[in-house]
Amino acid sequence: MTTNITTTGELLYLRISGNIEHKLKHNVLKVGDKLPSLRTVCREHGVSMSTATQAYLELEKKGLIESRPQSGYYVCYSYRSFPAIPATSNPVSKPAAEETRELISKVYNELGNKQTLLFSLGVPAPQLLPIPRLNKSLTKALRTLPDSGTGYGQVEGNAKLRRQIARSSFTWQGKLEEEDIITTAGCINAIAYCLMALTEKGDTIAVESPAYFGILQLAQSKGLNVLELPTHPQTGIELDALENAFKNKRIKVCLLMSNFSNPLGSCMPAENKREAVRLAEKYNVPIIEDDLYGDVYFGNGRPVSCKTFDESGMVLWCNSISKTLAPGYRVGWVAPGRFKDKIKSLKMYNSISSGTLEQEAVADFLENGRYEHHLRKMRQTLHTNSLQYIRAISEYFPEDTRVSRPEGGFMLWIELDKHVDTTELYDKAMRQNISIAPGRMFTMQQQYNNCMRLSYGLLWNNRVDNALKYLGRTIKTLQ
Numbered sequence: 103m104t105t106n107i108t109t110t111g112e113l114l115y116l117r118i119s120g121n122i123e124h125k126l127k128h129n130v131l132k133v134g135d136k137l138p139s140l141r142t143v144c145r146e147h148g149v150s151m152s153t154a155t156q157a158y159l160e161l162e163k164k165g166l167i168e169s170r171p172q173s174g175y176y177v178c179y180s181y182r183s184f185p186a187i188p189a190t191s192n193p194v195s196k197p198a199a200e201e202t203r204e205l206i207s208k209v210y211n212e213l214g215n216k217q218t219l220l221f222s223l224g225v226p227a228p229q230l231l232p233i234p235r236l237n238k239s240l241t242k243a244l245r246t247l248p249d250s251g252t253g254y255g256q257v258e259g260n261a262k263l264r265r266q267i268a269r270s271s272f273t274w275q276g277k278l279e280e281e282d283i284i285t286t287a288g289c290i291n292a293i294a295y296c297l298m299a300l301t302e303k304g305d306t307i308a309v310e311s312p313a314y315f316g317i318l319q320l321a322q323s324k325g326l327n328v329l330e331l332p333t334h335p336q337t338g339i340e341l342d343a344l345e346n347a348f349k350n351k352r353i354k355v356c357l358l359m360s361n362f363s364n365p366l367g368s369c370m371p372a373e374n375k376r377e378a379v380r381l382a383e384k385y386n387v388p389i390i391e392d393d394l395y396g397d398v399y400f401g402n403g404r405p406v407s408c409k410t411f412d413e414s415g416m417v418l419w420c421n422s423i424s425k426t427l428a429p430g431y432r433v434g435w436v437a438p439g440r441f442k443d444k445i446k447s448l449k450m451y452n453s454i455s456s457g458t459l460e461q462e463a464v465a466d467f468l469e470n471g472r473y474e475h476h477l478r479k480m481r482q483t484l485h486t487n488s489l490q491y492i493r494a495i496s497e498y499f500p501e502d503t504r505v506s507r508p509e510g511g512f513m514l515w516i517e518l519d520k521h522v523d524t525t526e527l528y529d530k531a532m533r534q535n536i537s538i539a540p541g542r543m544f545t546m547q548q549q550y551n552n553c554m555r556l557s558y559g560l561l562w563n564n565r566v567d568n569a570l571k572y573l574g575r576t577i578k579t580l581q
Contacts (some may be wrong), residue, residue, distance in 0.1 A: 114149050116482075118157035126166055126180060130268055136176040137167060141575035160482075164489040165367060170440075185496050188504040188517040190340065193311040193330035194547050202320075205525060206315050206543050215535070219569050222539040224364055224512050225429050226559045230483060232476045234430060243462035251459040257450045259285025259435065262456070263465035267421075269434055270468070274396065276419070277409045278437050284445055285435045285456045289394045289422035292317050292436040295452075296390045296418045297355065299444040305354040308347050308387075310339045312515070312544035312553070317357060317392070323576075328546050329353065335506045335515060338363065338370035341377055355388050361405050362395035364513045365544050365555035367508030372406050379411040388441070389417045394425055395511040397477055400485040405510075414431040415439030423464055425512065426477060431460040469473045484512065487558040494567055498574030500581060512559045515541075517552065522580045530576050536569045541571070 125131045138146070142367045143154040158175055161167045168178040209222055244250050258264065264283040269277040286292040301307065303325035309317065311330030321328050329347060333339040339358060358378065360370045370378070382389045399405060409419035420440060422434030433456070433548050438445040448453075465474055491514055495505055504517040518524065524540040531538055541553025560566055 114147070114158065115153045115156040118143065118147055118149070118154070118353065120428045121159040122161060122162075123166065123167075126177065129180070130156065133177050133180045135177045136173075137177065139174055151393075160486075163486045165493045166489065175561055179493055183501075183504045184492055185503050185509070186360075187507055188335045188515055190334045190552070191311045191330075191332050193545070194549050197255075200547075202315065202543060202546055204319065205540060206319065209528065209537065209539060218532075218535045218537050219554045219565065221538050221560070221569070222537040224559065225425060225559045226484075226512070226553075228563050229561055230480050230559070231427065232467075235472055235476075236463065239461040239466040239470075240459065242466055245268060247462055253566065255455040255458045255461065257284075257446060257455055259456050260461035262469065263433070263461045264435070266468040269487055271437075274406045275331050276407065278409075282437045282439075282442070283435050284438065284442065284449060285455060286420075286422075286431065286449070287453065287463060287536075288424050288432040288434040289392060290320065290434075291421050291432070292391060292420035292422070292434045293317065293357070293392060293403055294320055295325070295445050296420065296436065296438065296441070297321065297324055297357075298448050299441055300355050300390075300418075301386055306352060308353050308356045309350075309406050310359065310363060310366070311547075312365055312541065312550055313544045314359065314392075318544075318546055322546070330545060330547060333363075333366060333368060334569070335366050335368055338366075338368040339374075339378070341374060341381070344378065345381050348381055348387055353385075353387050355390055356382065357390045357392065358408065359392040359394070360396075360408050361393055361512030362398060362513075363510055364395070364511070365513050365539070365541075367506045367511050367513045369405055370408075372410075375406060375408045376411045377415060379408050380418045383414050387416075388393075389482065391417055391419045393419060393421045395485065396421070397426055398481060398484060398512065399510040400488075401482060401509055409437060412439060415441070418445075419468065427464065427467070427473070428460070431464065432457065432548065433460050433464050441498065467559060481510075483561075484558065487560075487562050488514070490562045490567075491556065491558045491570070494570040495574070498571045500574075500578055503577075510558050514556045514558060516554050516556060518554075518577060519581050520552050522552045522577055524552060527554070527573070527576060527580060531573060534569075534572055536572065538573070 140154045144151055167175050167181050170311055264280045267283050268278045268280050303531055306327040306329055308329045308331055310333040331343045360375055362369050388407055393407050409417045419437040492505055501528050506515040528538050539555040541550030
């Protein structure tokens with residue numbers, strides 16, 4: 103009974119704050135408007151004073167309202183004053199893969215310095231992870247597994263973990279079963295197996311642009327050609343361009359990050375995902391779907407995936423808990439559809455089985471219902487962070503700055519004046535122990551030199567605010 107009351111209380115305060123936020127987004131409430139008093143909120147919504155206060159605190163954390171002593175609460179920020187979003191990408195054909203590789207090495211060789219503020223790293227801050235509870239699951243795995251988990255597991259992976267993944271797929275209408283899933287050492291390992299199964303050296307794969315640099319480097323290491331396609335910062339890959347590529351090019355595989363992509367933060371609408379799957383079936387081109395950020399949504403429910411609409415087994419759905427629970431555990435998985443036998447064989451030849459202890463610990467964490475509770479808290483923090491970052495960027499960066507508007511995930515994609523070189527900005531920022539991800543890292547072409555990716559996975563504090571202020575000042579000097 104107590105749990106129900108708590109859950110209802112959480113839903114009530116989020117419902118009230120969400121309603122006010124909706125009015126802010128649609129300019130019903132404007133900067134300077136006074137909000138109803140807490141007593142009025144209590145009376146109108148039939149809630150307690152603590153619930154009303156929690157709703158307003160939620161909006162305060164996001165920097166949308168402020169409390170004025172002896173006066174009440176006022177709107178202090180408007181979505182209308184957010185910067186414009188970046189333009190739809192228009193990839194060029196000026197290969198410069200070596201430059202990309204050198205820049206990635208330069209940025210990531212600096213990550214060992216604990217004094218550095220890592221805007222460049224797309225993972226949640228350790229404070230956002232349920233480490234003590236996860237440790238309990240790991241201890242339990244040591245105690246209950248045969249030989250304390252030192253033996254090999256099944257090639258397909260831990261059965262309990264695969265069962266929990268299959269159950270969770272119903273949140274996005276996936277309808278997976280335990281037998282459909284093979285575990286891997288993280289999401290990038292799942293993608294690597296998919297590329298090994300479906301391509302040969304010299305083949306061409308189609309990707310969004312900009313694209314996660316890990317995917318670009320993986321493709322290059324396997325001797326694959328990469329075709330970067332136009333991508334909208336909110337709705338993802340342009341479907342006309344995708345169909346033209348399927349028609350006119352010898353595309354072997356399409357690799358999509360359908361939900362809250364890295365680095366753009368785009369989320370393909372459900373109808374676009376359905377159409378992408380239809381095109382894949384029509385032209386017989388498999389889709390490798392990287393759904394790594396799908397659980398980190400800010401709306402009312404998890405978005406569907408391309409796999410949701412897959413009736414013929416053409417979608418290989420890849421995911422992991424690396425961005426939501428335990429990056430170092432390297433627990434991922436793939437639902438490979440009709441290509442399951444190939445993927446299973448590749449895993450057996452390359453690694454035999456996955457980490458026994460880590461899989462059992464994650465399975466226990468999921469089985470006991472802790473994961474969704476953790477995700478709910480993390481999503482709220484990240485949503486608040488994203489709004490704080492955008493607000494700070496709008497205040498500190500030049501007026502012509504464009505910023506993506508993600509509805510989930512960890513990333514902001516920022517487009518600056520064409521004369522600003524974000525590689526030069528990176529060098530200057532590193533002297534202040536601030537690490538950014540220059541846009542040039544996310545393409546194999548000569549483009550995005552005036553763009554950068556910032557992760558809002560860091561906890562919002564004065565240091566973060568001051569770092570964004572420094573970046574803004576420095577960008578103005580580079581213009």
